[in-house]
Amino acid sequence: MPKGKGGGASGGAAKGSGGGAKGGSGGKGGKGKGGASAAAADDGKKSGAGTAVKVRHILCEKHGKCMEAMEKLRAGMKFNEVAAQFSEDKARSGGDLGWMTRGSMTGPFQDAAFQLSPSTIGNPSYTDPPVKTKFGYHIIMIEGKK
Numbered sequence: 001m002p003k004g005k006g007g008g009a010s011g012g013a014a015k016g017s018g019g020g021a022k023g024g025s026g027g028k029g030g031k032g033k034g035g036a037s038a039a040a041a042d043d044g045k046k047s048g049a050g051t052a053v054k055v056r057h058i059l060c061e062k063h064g065k066c067m068e069a070m071e072k073l074r075a076g077m078k079f080n081e082v083a084a085q086f087s088e089d090k091a092r093s094g095g096d097l098g099w100m101t102r103g104s105m106t107g108p109f110q111d112a113a114f115q116l117s118p119s120t121i122g123n124p125s126y127t128d129p130p131v132k133t134k135f136g137y138h139i140i141m142i143e144g145k146k
Contacts (some may be wrong), residue, residue, distance in 0.1 A: 055113055056080070064134075069082050078121050102114065
């Protein structure tokens with residue numbers, strides 16, 4: 001499992017708003033747009049292996065609530081059901097963020113997502129411990145890679 005430690009934009013993509021992905025200095029900054037996929041909404045560019053992942057996540061502002069969700073997953077509850085119950089963002093419908101390209105996610109979230117192996121909601125392989133970003137704590141799983 002990937003280590004989801006850290007905060008901020010370490011190793012992350014360039015931040016900003018606008019159309020396509022733009023190369024940048026990878027500086028901090030970026031405006032939190034709040035809510036769900038704000039963690040996945042930052043534009044940027046980073047080259048490397050793999051270009052996209054089909055992502056689901058559970059986002060909790062408080063670490064304690066995220067750990068409650070983690071316990072439900074460990075007990076065998078389906079990922080989408082735990083996301084619907086615990087996630088505090090617009091991805092509450094099972095935590096599905098869809099296909100996300102490299103550079104479109106905030107640094108620690110992206111790093112963790114691309115390190116995971118694809119799995120299913122019934123038998124998920126997810127980040128443990130949760131990944132900390134400026135949006136809160138994420139439990140991330142991926143359903144596909146391309």
